[in-house]
Amino acid sequence: MRSTLAIASLLSLSTWFVAQGGYGRFQCTLVNGDGTFSADPNHTGTYNAQCGANDSLCLGYLYCTDPFGDPASGVCGGIGNYCQDYTEGSDTNSDATNEALWNQNCASGYCSFNQGVCANHVTTIDASCASDPEVACTVDQITGRALTCDPTTNTCQLLAVPSARARARRNEAFFKRNACPASHTACRIEGQRGFECIDTSSSIEQCGACATEGGVECTGLPGVEAVGCVAGVCEIWSCQDGYTWDSATASCKA
Structure with a gap:
């Protein structure tokens, strides 16, 4: 019969056996040559204890057999042993939570999520x-x-x-998103290391975007005399002498 005793109970079990008939704190105790005591790995039922193919010899959620109940490693919580006890995990847990629980059932510290057996x-x-x-x-x-x-x-x-250059680009992008008010854009200052906040929806020098990113200098348009930037688009109000307004191209023509 498979044991359903929780791993957390191992400590309480071991302390329960303290000073029982002089056998120390282990269920089955070996007397060492120097007179000290140690646990008999063939009977304690903890990680790597000999179990043959008998799950009942393993404590807590440790198993001795594979998912089909066939012999596996021969030791509790060994490689190839079943480790995904359905009473321990839960379908309401995240995969990460279940995996962390099941990992405790393996001496290697890893329960293969897909295969349900202890692995490396x-x-x-x-x-x-x-x-x-x-x-x-x-x-x-x-x-x-x-x-x-x-x-x-x-x-x-x-x-x-990420490379140093990629990190720099990422950091710059983060800065540009957060350095200015929502209505403005952080535009690089030409010839300098730094940025300035520009309202590209109304700036006649950087209309529609930063100058380095394709923004238009409205005052530099051919033949314009009076011009503005409205909603990110240059709007020509009058043309210089010798130029006339061409509605087809929305520009001043000589």
């Missing part, structure tokens, strides 16, 4: 993560950098880190 995290670049793409990859054992499962190859690859 993948810590090598180019190693397969097909069995569990979401959580199989962890950290590369050589570089110490984070790994992620490449969906095209189903192998663990180094998690991309």
Whole structure:
């Protein structure tokens, strides 16, 4: 019969056995050569305790068999053992919460989310993560950098880190979105390191956008005498002598 005793109860169980008949605090105690005591790994039922193919020899939510009840690693919480007890997880939990619970059922600290058995995290670049793409990859054992499962190859690859230039562009974009009031745009000052807040909907020098981003200097339009910027568009009010208004092109023509 599968044990349903929670992992959290292991501590209380061990303390219950303190000083029972002089056998120490373990259920089954070995007397060491120096007279000290230690737990018998064949009987404690904790991680890696010998269990053959008998789940009842394992404490808490630790199992000795695979998902079909067949022999697996032969030790409690070993590789290949079942680790997704339905009474422990919940369909109201997030996947991450259930995964964290089930990971505790494995001596390796990892319960394969897709396979439902104890496994080892993948810590090598180019190693397969097909069995569990979401959580199989962890950290590369050589570089110490984070790994992620490449969906095209189903192998663990180094998690991309933005370059300094990309970070600078991202930071600049963030600054431009937040440095000025909502009605204004942060426009770079030509020849200087810095920005100024411009209302590009009415600025005759940077109409429609910042000058560096295609904005129009309305006063520089050919033949204009009086001009304004209305709703981000240059609006010509009069033309210079020698120029006439051309409605077809909305410009002053010589």
